[in-house]
Amino acid sequence: MNKLAENESSGAYNCALCGSSDLRIFYEVENVPASCNHLWKKKDDALNCPKGDIKLALCRSCTFISNVAIEPEKNQYDNGYDNSLFYSAHFREFTKKLTSMLVEKYGLYKKNIVEIGGGKVDFLSSLRELGKNCVFRFNPFYPKFDSSNQEVNSPSSSISKSFPSVFEGEKIDFVFSYHELEHINNPKIFLKNLWMMLNKSGSLRVFFSVPNALKAFDEGDYSDIIYEHVSYFTIPSLHFLFSICRFEISSVQETRGEIFDSIHVDAIRKLTKTPNLTPVSELSIRQIDQIIQKFSAKTLENINKLGLQIIKLLGKGNRIVIWGAGARGVTFLNILKDQRIDYAVDINPHKHGMYVPGTGQKIVAPEFLIDYRPDFIILANPAYKKEIEQLMDSLGIVARYLLI
Ligand SMILES: [Zn+2]
Structure with missing residues:
Protein backbone atom coordinates (compact mmCIF):
# COMPACT_ATOMS: atom_id res chain seq x y z
CA MET A 1 0.00 0.00 0.00
CA ASN A 2 2.69 2.50 0.87
CA LYS A 3 5.44 3.15 -1.57
CA LEU A 4 9.09 3.23 -0.66
CA ALA A 5 10.40 6.76 -0.34
CA GLU A 6 10.63 8.76 -3.50
CA ASN A 7 12.96 11.13 -1.70
CA GLU A 8 12.91 13.37 -4.68
CA SER A 9 12.71 17.07 -4.85
CA SER A 10 9.47 18.30 -6.30
CA GLY A 11 9.02 21.72 -7.82
CA ALA A 12 5.27 21.21 -8.07
CA TYR A 13 4.40 22.51 -4.60
CA ASN A 14 5.20 25.48 -2.41
CA CYS A 15 5.73 25.46 1.34
CA ALA A 16 2.73 26.89 3.20
CA LEU A 17 5.01 28.60 5.71
CA CYS A 18 7.92 30.08 3.76
CA GLY A 19 6.78 29.72 0.14
CA SER A 20 9.86 27.74 -0.96
CA SER A 21 9.46 25.24 -3.79
CA ASP A 22 12.39 23.16 -2.53
CA LEU A 23 10.28 20.35 -1.11
CA ARG A 24 11.35 16.72 -0.75
CA ILE A 25 8.52 14.22 -0.99
CA PHE A 26 9.42 11.33 1.30
CA TYR A 27 6.31 9.28 2.08
CA GLU A 28 3.26 8.36 0.06
CA VAL A 29 0.13 6.39 0.89
CA GLU A 30 -2.84 6.26 -1.43
CA ASN A 31 -6.52 5.93 -0.74
CA VAL A 32 -6.67 6.20 3.05
CA PRO A 33 -9.86 7.14 4.93
CA ALA A 34 -10.28 10.92 4.76
CA SER A 35 -11.52 10.86 8.37
CA CYS A 36 -10.09 8.19 10.67
CA ASN A 37 -12.39 9.29 13.44
CA HIS A 38 -15.56 9.40 11.40
CA LEU A 39 -17.19 6.07 12.19
CA TRP A 40 -20.02 4.50 10.25
CA LYS A 41 -23.32 2.87 11.22
CA LYS A 42 -23.24 0.46 8.28
CA LYS A 43 -20.36 -1.76 7.29
CA ASP A 44 -20.78 -1.02 3.56
CA ASP A 45 -20.66 2.71 4.18
CA ALA A 46 -17.52 2.22 6.27
CA LEU A 47 -15.84 0.24 3.50
CA ASN A 48 -16.81 2.85 0.91
CA CYS A 49 -15.98 5.91 3.04
CA PRO A 50 -14.42 9.01 1.40
CA LYS A 51 -10.70 8.54 0.87
CA GLY A 52 -7.70 10.64 -0.02
CA ASP A 53 -3.96 10.43 -0.60
CA ILE A 54 -1.09 11.30 1.68
CA LYS A 55 2.08 12.73 0.17
CA LEU A 56 4.39 14.07 2.85
CA ALA A 57 6.91 16.69 1.82
CA LEU A 58 9.72 18.32 3.77
CA CYS A 59 10.47 21.96 3.03
CA ARG A 60 14.24 22.25 2.76
CA SER A 61 14.14 25.92 3.64
CA CYS A 62 12.14 25.99 6.89
CA THR A 63 11.75 22.20 7.70
CA PHE A 64 7.95 22.37 7.76
CA ILE A 65 6.38 19.06 6.75
CA SER A 66 2.95 18.82 5.19
CA ASN A 67 0.66 16.59 3.19
CA VAL A 68 0.85 18.27 -0.19
CA ALA A 69 -1.88 15.98 -1.58
CA ILE A 70 -4.46 17.26 0.91
CA GLU A 71 -7.89 18.22 -0.37
CA PRO A 72 -9.16 20.25 2.61
CA GLU A 73 -12.83 19.84 1.69
CA LYS A 74 -12.46 16.13 2.45
CA ASN A 75 -11.70 16.84 6.11
CA GLN A 76 -15.20 16.65 7.51
CA TYR A 77 -15.42 17.55 11.18
CA ASP A 78 -19.14 17.06 11.63
CA ASN A 79 -21.16 15.31 14.31
CA GLY A 80 -20.08 11.91 12.97
CA TYR A 81 -16.53 12.79 13.96
CA ASP A 82 -15.57 11.55 17.40
CA ASN A 83 -11.99 11.60 18.54
CA SER A 84 -12.69 12.07 22.22
CA LEU A 85 -9.97 10.78 24.50
CA PHE A 86 -11.84 11.63 27.63
CA TYR A 87 -13.25 8.20 28.40
CA SER A 88 -9.84 7.02 29.53
CA PRO A 275 7.78 39.91 12.52
CA ASN A 276 11.22 39.25 13.92
CA LEU A 277 11.99 36.10 11.92
CA THR A 278 13.75 33.09 13.40
CA PRO A 279 15.50 31.56 10.36
CA VAL A 280 16.28 27.85 10.22
CA SER A 281 19.95 26.88 10.27
CA GLU A 282 21.58 24.83 7.51
CA LEU A 283 22.57 22.26 10.13
CA SER A 284 18.97 21.76 11.29
CA ILE A 285 17.81 21.36 7.72
CA ARG A 286 20.51 18.77 7.00
CA GLN A 287 19.80 16.77 10.18
CA ILE A 288 16.04 16.72 9.61
CA ASP A 289 16.51 15.86 5.94
CA GLN A 290 18.60 12.84 6.94
CA ILE A 291 15.92 11.58 9.34
CA ILE A 292 13.04 11.85 6.88
CA GLN A 293 15.01 10.18 4.10
CA LYS A 294 15.18 6.99 6.17
CA PHE A 295 11.56 7.13 7.33
CA SER A 296 9.87 5.33 4.49
CA ALA A 297 12.22 2.33 4.64
CA LYS A 298 12.00 2.15 8.48
CA THR A 299 8.22 2.28 8.29
CA LEU A 300 8.07 -0.50 5.75
CA GLU A 301 10.31 -2.61 7.97
CA ASN A 302 8.10 -2.00 11.04
CA ILE A 303 4.89 -2.71 9.14
CA ASN A 304 6.28 -5.92 7.67
CA LYS A 305 7.58 -7.14 11.04
CA LEU A 306 4.30 -6.78 12.94
CA GLY A 307 2.12 -7.46 9.90
CA LEU A 308 3.78 -10.80 9.15
CA GLN A 309 3.55 -11.81 12.82
CA ILE A 310 -0.18 -11.08 12.85
CA ILE A 311 -0.82 -12.84 9.53
CA LYS A 312 1.02 -15.90 10.86
CA LEU A 313 -1.00 -15.90 14.09
CA LEU A 314 -4.28 -15.50 12.20
CA GLY A 315 -3.22 -18.37 9.91
CA LYS A 316 -2.93 -20.62 12.97
CA GLY A 317 -6.52 -19.82 13.92
CA ASN A 318 -5.84 -17.30 16.68
CA ARG A 319 -8.51 -14.73 17.44
CA ILE A 320 -7.11 -11.24 17.27
CA VAL A 321 -8.77 -7.92 18.05
CA ILE A 322 -7.37 -4.43 18.06
CA TRP A 323 -7.82 -2.13 21.06
CA GLY A 324 -8.42 1.49 20.11
CA ALA A 325 -10.69 2.57 17.27
CA GLY A 326 -9.02 5.98 17.06
CA ALA A 327 -6.55 7.34 14.55
CA ARG A 328 -3.72 4.94 15.34
CA GLY A 329 -5.89 1.81 15.33
CA VAL A 330 -7.77 2.79 12.19
CA THR A 331 -4.50 3.61 10.41
CA PHE A 332 -3.00 0.26 11.33
CA LEU A 333 -6.09 -1.69 10.21
CA ASN A 334 -6.04 0.15 6.89
CA ILE A 335 -2.40 -0.75 6.37
CA LEU A 336 -2.86 -4.40 7.38
CA LYS A 337 -6.15 -4.83 5.50
CA ASP A 338 -6.86 -8.28 6.94
CA GLN A 339 -10.54 -9.14 7.11
CA ARG A 340 -9.86 -11.97 9.57
CA ILE A 341 -9.74 -9.31 12.28
CA ASP A 342 -13.44 -8.81 12.93
CA TYR A 343 -13.55 -6.46 15.88
CA ALA A 344 -12.02 -3.27 17.25
CA VAL A 345 -12.45 -2.57 20.98
CA ASP A 346 -12.96 0.91 22.37
CA ILE A 347 -14.09 2.30 25.71
CA ASN A 348 -15.92 5.24 24.12
CA PRO A 349 -19.61 4.17 24.24
CA HIS A 350 -20.46 6.45 21.28
CA LYS A 351 -18.33 4.20 19.07
CA HIS A 352 -19.96 0.90 20.00
CA GLY A 353 -21.87 -0.76 17.16
CA MET A 354 -20.19 1.48 14.59
CA TYR A 355 -17.77 0.36 11.88
CA VAL A 356 -14.14 1.29 11.17
CA PRO A 357 -13.67 3.44 8.03
CA GLY A 358 -11.89 1.69 5.18
CA THR A 359 -11.75 -1.81 6.65
CA GLY A 360 -15.19 -2.28 8.28
CA GLN A 361 -14.37 -3.90 11.66
CA LYS A 362 -17.25 -3.65 14.11
CA ILE A 363 -16.45 -1.61 17.23
CA VAL A 364 -17.33 -3.31 20.48
CA ALA A 365 -17.15 -2.60 24.21
CA PRO A 366 -14.47 -4.31 26.32
CA GLU A 367 -17.21 -6.54 27.88
CA PHE A 368 -17.76 -8.10 24.46
CA LEU A 369 -14.46 -9.90 24.92
CA ILE A 370 -15.80 -11.93 27.88
CA ASP A 371 -17.55 -14.25 25.40
CA TYR A 372 -15.33 -13.63 22.38
CA ARG A 373 -12.14 -14.67 24.20
CA PRO A 374 -9.42 -13.21 21.98
CA ASP A 375 -5.99 -14.86 21.98
CA PHE A 376 -4.20 -11.62 21.13
CA ILE A 377 -4.98 -7.92 21.50
CA ILE A 378 -3.19 -5.40 19.30
CA LEU A 379 -2.67 -2.22 21.30
CA ALA A 380 -3.08 0.81 19.06
CA ASN A 381 -1.44 3.03 21.67
CA PRO A 382 0.91 1.27 24.13
CA ALA A 383 0.53 4.25 26.52
CA TYR A 384 -2.78 2.74 27.63
CA LYS A 385 -1.36 -0.78 28.24
CA LYS A 386 -1.59 -0.65 32.03
CA GLU A 387 -5.15 0.63 32.00
CA ILE A 388 -6.20 -2.04 29.47
CA GLU A 389 -4.48 -4.84 31.40
CA GLN A 390 -6.30 -3.80 34.58
CA LEU A 391 -9.63 -3.78 32.77
CA MET A 392 -8.97 -7.20 31.20
CA ASP A 393 -8.03 -8.59 34.63
CA SER A 394 -11.25 -7.27 36.13
CA LEU A 395 -13.22 -8.97 33.34
CA GLY A 396 -11.33 -12.24 33.80
CA ILE A 397 -9.92 -12.19 30.27
CA VAL A 398 -6.49 -13.61 29.53
CA ALA A 399 -4.89 -12.52 26.28
CA ARG A 400 -1.48 -11.66 24.98
CA TYR A 401 -0.63 -8.20 23.68
CA LEU A 402 0.89 -7.05 20.43
CA LEU A 403 2.26 -3.50 20.34
CA ILE A 404 2.13 -1.25 17.29
ZN1 LIG B 1 9.16 26.20 4.19
Missing part, protein backbone atom coordinates in the same frame (compact mmCIF):
# COMPACT_ATOMS: atom_id res chain seq x y z
CA ALA A 89 -8.99 7.53 33.22
CA HIS A 90 -5.34 7.56 32.16
CA PHE A 91 -6.01 10.48 29.82
CA ARG A 92 -8.04 12.35 32.44
CA GLU A 93 -5.16 11.95 34.85
CA PHE A 94 -2.83 13.38 32.22
CA THR A 95 -5.06 16.45 31.67
CA LYS A 96 -5.04 17.08 35.41
CA LYS A 97 -1.26 16.88 35.51
CA LEU A 98 -0.73 19.19 32.55
CA THR A 99 -3.28 21.78 33.68
CA SER A 100 -1.88 21.79 37.25
CA MET A 101 1.53 22.52 35.79
CA LEU A 102 0.12 25.37 33.66
CA VAL A 103 -1.82 26.94 36.53
CA GLU A 104 1.20 26.88 38.80
CA LYS A 105 3.83 27.91 36.24
CA TYR A 106 1.87 30.78 34.70
CA GLY A 107 -0.16 31.86 37.73
CA LEU A 108 -3.47 31.11 36.05
CA TYR A 109 -5.87 32.26 38.76
CA LYS A 110 -9.07 34.15 37.95
CA LYS A 111 -7.95 34.63 34.35
CA ASN A 112 -9.78 34.49 31.03
CA ILE A 113 -8.57 31.37 29.23
CA VAL A 114 -9.37 30.16 25.73
CA GLU A 115 -8.86 26.61 24.50
CA ILE A 116 -8.51 26.29 20.76
CA GLY A 117 -10.04 23.13 19.41
CA GLY A 118 -12.56 20.78 20.85
CA GLY A 119 -14.03 17.41 20.25
CA LYS A 120 -11.32 15.25 21.69
CA VAL A 121 -10.05 16.82 24.87
CA ASP A 122 -11.32 18.93 27.72
CA PHE A 123 -8.60 20.74 29.59
CA LEU A 124 -10.92 23.65 30.30
CA SER A 125 -12.93 22.09 33.11
CA SER A 126 -9.73 21.41 34.96
CA LEU A 127 -8.31 24.91 34.30
CA ARG A 128 -11.54 26.39 35.62
CA GLU A 129 -11.56 24.26 38.76
CA LEU A 130 -7.89 24.59 39.61
CA GLY A 131 -7.60 28.36 39.21
CA LYS A 132 -11.20 29.59 39.38
CA ASN A 133 -10.62 30.75 35.82
CA CYS A 134 -13.21 31.88 33.32
CA VAL A 135 -12.85 29.53 30.39
CA PHE A 136 -13.96 29.56 26.76
CA ARG A 137 -13.65 27.26 23.81
CA PHE A 138 -12.86 28.36 20.27
CA ASN A 139 -13.58 25.60 17.80
CA PRO A 140 -12.48 26.89 14.40
CA PHE A 141 -11.94 23.53 12.75
CA TYR A 142 -15.39 22.14 13.18
CA PRO A 143 -17.78 24.53 11.50
CA LYS A 144 -20.39 21.79 11.32
CA PHE A 145 -19.69 20.46 14.78
CA ASP A 146 -22.41 21.03 17.34
CA SER A 147 -20.71 20.50 20.67
CA SER A 148 -24.01 20.59 22.53
CA ASN A 149 -24.55 16.98 21.41
CA GLN A 150 -21.36 15.83 23.06
CA GLU A 151 -21.90 15.77 26.78
CA VAL A 152 -18.32 14.85 27.55
CA ASN A 153 -16.91 17.59 25.39
CA SER A 154 -19.05 20.40 26.69
CA PRO A 155 -19.22 19.82 30.41
CA SER A 156 -20.40 23.29 31.27
CA SER A 157 -22.33 26.13 29.72
CA SER A 158 -19.61 28.64 30.48
CA ILE A 159 -17.39 27.18 27.78
CA SER A 160 -19.98 27.09 25.05
CA LYS A 161 -19.51 30.73 24.13
CA SER A 162 -17.60 31.07 20.89
CA PHE A 163 -14.18 32.68 20.94
CA PRO A 164 -14.88 35.50 18.47
CA SER A 165 -17.75 36.71 20.66
CA VAL A 166 -15.54 36.45 23.76
CA PHE A 167 -12.86 38.38 21.98
CA GLU A 168 -15.25 41.23 21.23
CA GLY A 169 -15.91 41.90 24.89
CA GLU A 170 -13.22 40.35 27.07
CA LYS A 171 -9.52 40.60 27.54
CA ILE A 172 -7.97 37.18 27.10
CA ASP A 173 -5.08 36.24 29.39
CA PHE A 174 -4.03 32.83 28.13
CA VAL A 175 -4.60 30.70 25.04
CA PHE A 176 -4.19 26.94 25.16
CA SER A 177 -4.32 24.28 22.46
CA TYR A 178 -3.56 20.56 22.60
CA HIS A 179 -2.94 18.65 19.37
CA GLU A 180 -5.08 20.76 17.07
CA LEU A 181 -2.63 22.89 15.09
CA GLU A 182 -1.64 19.89 12.97
CA HIS A 183 -5.25 19.62 11.74
CA ILE A 184 -5.39 23.15 10.40
CA ASN A 185 -5.04 23.52 6.67
CA ASN A 186 -2.73 26.53 6.83
CA PRO A 187 -1.21 27.11 10.29
CA LYS A 188 0.43 30.36 9.19
CA ILE A 189 -2.85 31.97 8.16
CA PHE A 190 -4.49 30.62 11.30
CA LEU A 191 -1.87 32.02 13.68
CA LYS A 192 -1.81 35.36 11.88
CA ASN A 193 -5.60 35.54 12.27
CA LEU A 194 -5.30 34.56 15.92
CA TRP A 195 -2.82 37.38 16.48
CA MET A 196 -5.34 39.81 14.94
CA MET A 197 -8.27 38.42 16.92
CA LEU A 198 -6.35 38.95 20.15
CA ASN A 199 -5.73 42.58 19.33
CA LYS A 200 -7.71 43.91 22.31
CA SER A 201 -5.86 41.59 24.69
CA GLY A 202 -2.41 43.05 24.06
CA SER A 203 0.59 40.95 24.97
CA LEU A 204 -0.35 37.53 26.30
CA ARG A 205 0.89 34.00 26.59
CA VAL A 206 -0.11 31.15 24.29
CA PHE A 207 0.60 27.47 24.82
CA PHE A 208 0.39 24.99 21.95
CA SER A 209 1.08 21.28 22.10
CA VAL A 210 1.62 19.41 18.83
CA PRO A 211 2.70 15.83 18.06
CA ASN A 212 6.46 15.31 17.98
CA ALA A 213 6.52 14.37 14.32
CA LEU A 214 10.27 14.12 13.96
CA LYS A 215 10.51 11.60 16.78
CA ALA A 216 7.88 9.49 15.03
CA PHE A 217 9.72 9.79 11.71
CA ASP A 218 13.00 8.85 13.36
CA GLU A 219 11.43 5.71 14.82
CA GLY A 220 9.54 4.74 11.68
CA ASP A 221 6.23 5.24 13.51
CA TYR A 222 3.59 5.54 10.81
CA SER A 223 0.49 5.26 13.02
CA ASP A 224 -0.06 8.98 13.51
CA ILE A 225 0.18 9.80 9.82
CA ILE A 226 -3.46 10.33 9.02
CA TYR A 227 -5.35 12.33 6.46
CA GLU A 228 -6.63 14.73 9.12
CA HIS A 229 -3.06 15.74 9.93
CA VAL A 230 -2.19 18.34 7.35
CA SER A 231 0.95 19.59 9.09
CA TYR A 232 3.85 17.93 10.87
CA PHE A 233 6.03 20.25 12.91
CA THR A 234 9.73 20.22 13.71
CA ILE A 235 11.19 22.45 16.40
CA PRO A 236 12.89 24.78 13.86
CA SER A 237 9.71 25.07 11.78
CA LEU A 238 7.72 25.92 14.92
CA HIS A 239 10.19 28.72 15.72
CA PHE A 240 9.87 29.95 12.16
CA LEU A 241 6.06 29.70 12.14
CA PHE A 242 5.50 31.49 15.43
CA SER A 243 8.01 34.23 14.64
CA ILE A 244 6.52 34.93 11.20
CA CYS A 245 3.13 35.31 12.93
CA ARG A 246 4.50 37.79 15.52
CA PHE A 247 4.68 35.41 18.47
CA GLU A 248 7.95 34.98 20.31
CA ILE A 249 8.68 31.50 21.57
CA SER A 250 9.84 31.48 25.21
CA SER A 251 10.42 27.76 25.40
CA VAL A 252 9.99 24.57 23.42
CA GLN A 253 9.86 21.29 25.27
CA GLU A 254 9.88 17.78 23.87
CA THR A 255 7.85 15.56 26.17
CA ARG A 256 8.32 11.83 26.62
CA GLY A 257 6.15 9.26 28.31
CA GLU A 258 2.93 11.22 27.94
CA ILE A 259 -0.10 9.80 26.14
CA PHE A 260 1.47 11.09 22.92
CA ASP A 261 5.03 12.25 22.34
CA SER A 262 4.58 15.97 21.98
CA ILE A 263 6.27 19.31 21.57
CA HIS A 264 5.03 21.98 23.95
CA VAL A 265 5.40 25.52 22.69
CA ASP A 266 5.18 28.45 25.09
CA ALA A 267 5.07 31.79 23.30
CA ILE A 268 4.19 35.44 23.83
CA ARG A 269 2.07 37.53 21.50
CA LYS A 270 4.39 40.39 20.61
CA LEU A 271 3.14 43.93 20.17
CA THR A 272 5.14 44.55 17.06
CA LYS A 273 4.10 45.49 13.56
CA THR A 274 6.79 43.50 11.77
